[in-house]
Amino acid sequence: MNLRLVERIVNAVLYEGYILYPYRPSAVKNRQRFNFGALCPESFSLAGSGTDAWSMQTETLVRGGPRTAVNVSARFLHLVAREVSAPIADRGSPVADFKDEDFQIVESLEVGGQLFQTWQEAIERDVTAPAIDLNDLVCEARQLTFAFPTIRDIEHLRDAAGMTAGIIVRKQEAIEGTIELRAEPAGDNLFKLSVRILNTTAMKGAEAKSRDQALMQSLVSTHTILGVREGEFVSLLDTPESFREAAASCRNIGTWPVLVGEEGERDCMLSSPIILYDYPQIAPESAGDLFDGTEIDEILTLRIMTLTDEEKRAMRGVDERARQILERTETLPAEQMMKMHGAMRGLRTVREDEQ
Numbered sequence: 001m002n003l004r005l006v007e008r009i010v011n012a013v014l015y016e017g018y019i020l021y022p023y024r025p026s027a028v029k030n031r032q033r034f035n036f037g038a039l040c041p042e043s044f045s046l047a048g049s050g051t052d053a054w055s056m057q058t059e060t061l062v063r064g065g066p067r068t069a070v071n072v073s074a075r076f077l078h079l080v081a082r083e084v085s086a087p088i089a090d091r092g093s094p095v096a097d098f099k100d101e102d103f104q105i106v107e108s109l110e111v112g113g114q115l116f117q118t119w120q121e122a123i124e125r126d127v128t129a130p131a132i133d134l135n136d137l138v139c140e141a142r143q144l145t146f147a148f149p150t151i152r153d154i155e156h157l158r159d160a161a162g163m164t165a166g167i168i169v170r171k172q173e174a175i176e177g178t179i180e181l182r183a184e185p186a187g188d189n190l191f192k193l194s195v196r197i198l199n200t201t202a203m204k205g206a207e208a209k210s211r212d213q214a215l216m217q218s219l220v221s222t223h224t225i226l227g228v229r230e231g232e233f234v235s236l237l238d239t240p241e242s243f244r245e246a247a248a249s250c251r252n253i254g255t256w257p258v259l260v261g262e263e264g265e266r267d268c269m270l271s272s273p274i275i276l277y278d279y280p281q282i283a284p285e286s287a288g289d290l291f292d293g294t295e296i297d298e299i300l301t302l303r304i305m306t307l308t309d310e311e312k313r314a315m316r317g318v319d320e321r322a323r324q325i326l327e328r329t330e331t332l333p334a335e336q337m338m339k340m341h342g343a344m345r346g347l348r349t350v351r352e353d354e355q
Helices: 005-016 041-047 134-139 209-214 240-248 297-305 309-316 318-329 334-341
Strands: 055-087 105-106 110-111 115-119 119-133 142-148 151-160 163-170 175-187 190-199 220-234 256-259 268-272
Touching: 005 055, 005 220, 005 268, 055 110, 055 134, 055 175, 055 240, 055 256, 105 163, 115 190, 115 309, 119 134, 119 142, 119 175, 134 175, 134 190, 175 209, 175 240, 190 220, 190 240, 220 256, 240 297, 297 318, 297 334, 309 318
Parallel strands: none
Antiparallel strands: 055 105, 055 119, 055 163, 055 190, 055 220, 110 115, 142 175, 151 163, 175 190, 220 268, 256 268
């Protein structure tokens, strides 16, 4: 397995739509984020008659024998509310004298020439089930529960005189979830592997919560990485004739499993909320993530270059990921830009009967 290649694809999926051009919090498209693979708390989903999912299911086929083992990981983003607050009154008091009620949340605040903005950050979460023999999974389904606690952190923003000019409060809500694993025979040396990911977080007053509030206790951009040892996965897109009936019985809900790695490798699958083909690739001409796989890198790069100084300043103040995009674009060598302009691959001779 080419782990580096797999990780690049996984990260591209994980951060798809994290922040979109024009890469500023004020843009409408960045006020309605995280539309892919969001698993909300069960109670919130049920209160909305299932409009927002609380679980996803992957089913795929594995060819194997007595020594075949599988490993499964769930990866998602756990949101962090970053609230920028300014003093209600300019008291000029020492840091220790301030209390929460002395501040009010603002969209942005400038301190020491730097712009700070209210925003939703994210932390990557990776929950991995221990490798398990496939035959053991046929005999008994397994469950793995996980939980991440509530966290609250305060950062003081000081002016040139050392006085508190504002604060940043980062809040992360607790979440809980379960990974369910099971397998069943689907033919000679063929098994159907099922993986369900559920958001079991208890959410009080779910019926009165908004989607933005629910997202703080959601598994965002959820996807599943499946690996196999002493066996191989069967493509559900290019299924051999002898396995098509078994493949048709696989039920995938909210996700799309494809083979990943080098062409021809069959030991790893990515089950993503975004539709992909087997063996997806990041274009070698890409200089880095832009968080929008539906766009062309060259177009986004040129758009960023046309931003005004004030717009770039706002982009720089979003978070580290947005800042990296801007800095990479502003220092992009001319030869790298030319590589984005176009590439020709897969040339072959055309026979007369094909013309």
